[in-house]
Amino acid sequence: MNSLPTNPEVIVIGAGAAGMAAADALAKAGVDVVVLEAAGHVGGRCYTDKNQFAQPFDMGGAWFHSAEINPLARLAEQRGARLYKKQxxxxxxxxxxxxxxxxxxxxxxxxxxxxxxxxxxxxxxxxxxxxxxxxxxxxxxxxxxxxxxxxxxxxxxxxxxxxxxxxxxxxGNWLVQGGLGDFVKSLFPNLPIKLNCAVTKIDTTGSEIHVETTEGTLNAKHVIVTVSTGVLAAENIQFVPDLPPEKRDAINQLPNGLxxxxxxxxxxxxxxxxxxxxxxxxxxxxxxxxxxxxxxxxxxxxxxxxxxxxxxxxxxxxxxxxxxxxxxxxxxxxxxxxxxxxxxxxTAWRATPNALGAYSYARPGGAGARKVLAAPIDEKLYFAGEATSTNSYATVHGAYQSGIDVAKDVLASRAMS
Ligand SMILES: Cc1cc2nc3c(=O)[nH]c(=O)nc-3n(C[C@H](O)[C@H](O)[C@H](O)COP(=O)(O)OP(=O)(O)OC[C@H]3O[C@@H](n4cnc5c(N)ncnc54)[C@H](O)[C@@H]3O)c2cc1C
Missing domain, CATH: 3.90.660.10 (Polyamine Oxidase; Chain A, domain 2)
Structure with missing residues (x-):
């Protein structure tokens, strides 16, 4: 785990919009935090490819949807980014x-x-x-x-x-010059992120949480999981003890669509x-x-x-x-x-191993599952990511906001202990 602490206070799993927003908010509050990312790049499902065409190609998220109320659109405006607003x-x-x-x-x-x-x-x-x-x-x-x-x-x-x-x-559905993936990445220039480091197991049975990865084991007080419901459903990460039945049911109610x-x-x-x-x-x-x-x-x-x-x-x-x-x-x-x-x-998002789909939808009867998925377990294990957002699921801004919100929850729990 070169150059990153092996025992940070908080481990964030996934460097997508949710994970980066959470880690950034925690780091700014003085918390020792590390982000573990399975892929070789940040951004997750919001990633701009610049190799295929002369112009950027957002492989995943591209638009600031609901631009009137989109916090990322506000940041883009503040930064003077060029925006394409055509309907x-x-x-x-x-x-x-x-x-x-x-x-x-x-x-x-x-x-x-x-x-x-x-x-x-x-x-x-x-x-x-x-x-x-x-x-x-x-x-x-x-x-x-x-x-x-x-x-x-x-x-x-x-x-x-x-x-x-x-x-x-x-x-308002706006595009941003340079691509949304690159814009989101530019918001978080100095985060402690370990790339090519897939989390395989999270053990919360002890006083410290053990996080096993393809690059070694780390310990932390709090862990924030931001991976897609596709990844959760595939059980690429083993939870010890297993996630409670209501959490498993919520994952099942929120499949990763395509x-x-x-x-x-x-x-x-x-x-x-x-x-x-x-x-x-x-x-x-x-x-x-x-x-x-x-x-x-x-x-x-x-x-x-x-x-x-x-x-x-x-x-x-x-x-x-x-x-x-x-x-x-x-x-x-x-x-x-x-x-x-x-x-x-x-693109082939179903086969992309760290996404296993594009974004979540709810099955009939499953609209309440987003709140269940978002709920923390014992102030140890926290959840963020687009699927946990009730009002802005399936979006980059929903993921980003869920990261900010989960960081607040972690900070509140620290203040209480
Ligand atoms: C084709 C497509 C088009 C879209 N269009 C739009 C759009 O125009 N506008 C919009 O707002 N949204 C759009 N979306 C949705 C948006 O991209 C997502 O909702 C958002 O990017 C999800 O962010 P996230 O942080 O929740 O998850 P992710 O971006 O999936 O982040 C999770 C991270 O966890 C990593 N990870 C997975 N498993 C592990 C593991 N075991 N260990 C460590 N790390 C792991 C992943 O590599 C990933 O980087 C689109 C998505 C797709 C696929």
């Missing part, structure tokens, strides 16, 4: 084997709004339902399925409307779509992608596949998601479009 709109949709006419597209777009209205109303009812159960019956009902999968990571027949309504949604991205680097001479424009492509009720054009005012487009279909494409192998998006582009814009694509890159 994305549907300009093309290909479904039932044809490009929608302008009138159909208008109908399709207003159905999108109707679906969210119905979900919000149903989410306030005492009995939880799936979005699919409450989506209005219209010719677009099948298309509406993918809107949920893309937002929730889980399909519209397995997710909870009560969970959706507890999410704080406001105006969203994958396909980066498509267009030649600048292709002018058919510009920043803020979107194309939807459906080959069946369950097979769809959405392609957004002009990231950071460049020629980078990004395709999105979600839910069970994204899992299916990942299983088919590398390149399957890209192929599907290219097929969509050809149907929408004509076969010639692909000759303008200079490079592609796709």
């Amino acid at each position: 994305w709109t549907y300009n093309w949709a290909w479904t039932d084997e044809h490009n929608l006419t302008d009138a159909e597209l208008e109908d399709f777009t207003s159905e999108h709004l109707e679906m969210w209205k119905a979900v919000r109303l149903a989410g306030k009812e005492p009995v939880d339902q799936t979005p699919y159960q409450v989506t209005p019956n219209s010719c677009w009902k099948k298309a509406a399925k993918h809107w949920i999968a893309q937002m929730q990571g889980g399909d519209s027949d397995v997710t909870s409307v009560q969970d959706i309504v507890q999410y704080d949604s406001t105006e 969203l994958n991205k396909v980066g498509l680097d267009f030649d600048p001479s292709w002018k058919r779509a510009v920043e803020g424009e979107m194309a939807d492509y459906h080959t069946s009720d369950d097979e769809f992608c959405t392609i957004l054009f002009g990231f950071f005012e460049t020629d980078l487009a990004v395709g999105f596949v979600a839910g069970r279909f994204a899992d299916q494409l990942e299983l088919e192998g590398k390149g399957a998601a890209t192929e599907f998006c290219l097929e969509g582009l050809k149907n929408i814009f004509g076969n010639g479009v692909t000759k303008y694509i200079r490079a592609t890159n796709e």
Whole structure:
């Protein structure tokens, strides 16, 4: 464990947005803290790749969602970061084997709004339902399925409307120059982080907590776990004693859903779509992608596949998601479009060992599980990360805020002892 203390007061597991925010708040309060990170880089599911394209490509989190109330968006403003605030709109949709006419597209777009209205109303009812159960019956009902999968990571027949309504949604989805992963990383320049150090076991039976890692064992008074619910469910970390049944149940209620991205680097001479424009492509009720054009005012487009279909494409192998998006582009814009694509890159979040999925959704009846997951155990073991956020789950700002909140809890428990 070179150059980092082996017996810090607090160990944070994971250097994603939650872990870095927690460690930063604790370090600023004078607490001896170490972050252990399994991967070779910080950022976790919010990571900017700069090797594939001339422009940054956020492999995971990219937008400041709910920008009006997003604490990271406020930090970006304070730091004078360049922000892209353009609202994305549907300009093309290909479904039932044809490009929608302008009138159909208008109908399709207003159905999108109707679906969210119905979900919000149903989410306030005492009995939880799936979005699919409450989506209005219209010719677009099948298309509406993918809107949920893309937002929730889980399909519209397995997710909870009560969970959706507890999410704080406001105006504004902003991008930041240089990528969100790099922006978040820049907020935490001097943290004591040990990379390539996977935690394998946490033993809380003694007065000190023993944390076993691939690089040796450490002891601490408090441990903050920020790994995804995918990693928790896979039991990559052994807890001794095991997590209590209510915590295991909460993990089960909050599966790590899937969203994958396909980066498509267009030649600048292709002018058919510009920043803020979107194309939807459906080959069946369950097979769809959405392609957004002009990231950071460049020629980078990004395709999105979600839910069970994204899992299916990942299983088919590398390149399957890209192929599907290219097929969509050809149907929408004509076969010639692909000759303008200079490079592609796709993510595989299900197979990424330290994430095992994209972000959490709640199963029907599971909206309360986020609070259960967030609850500390005996003032020793604390939990943070996007899945523990009731109002901003599945986001970078939710993860960040959960890190700040858990640091406050640890500081309060120290003050009491
Ligand atoms: C494709 C995609 C698109 C997204 N788009 C957006 C978006 O536009 N806007 C938005 O706000 N959010 C978005 N999100 C969600 C957002 O990225 C996540 O909610 C957020 O980054 C999660 O942060 P976290 O700190 O909770 O978890 P993580 O980032 O997963 O951090 C946990 C860390 O723990 C590490 N770890 C795992 N196991 C171990 C172990 N055994 N030992 C030590 N370390 C371990 C991991 O490597 C990781 O670094 C997106 C996510 C994906 C995948």
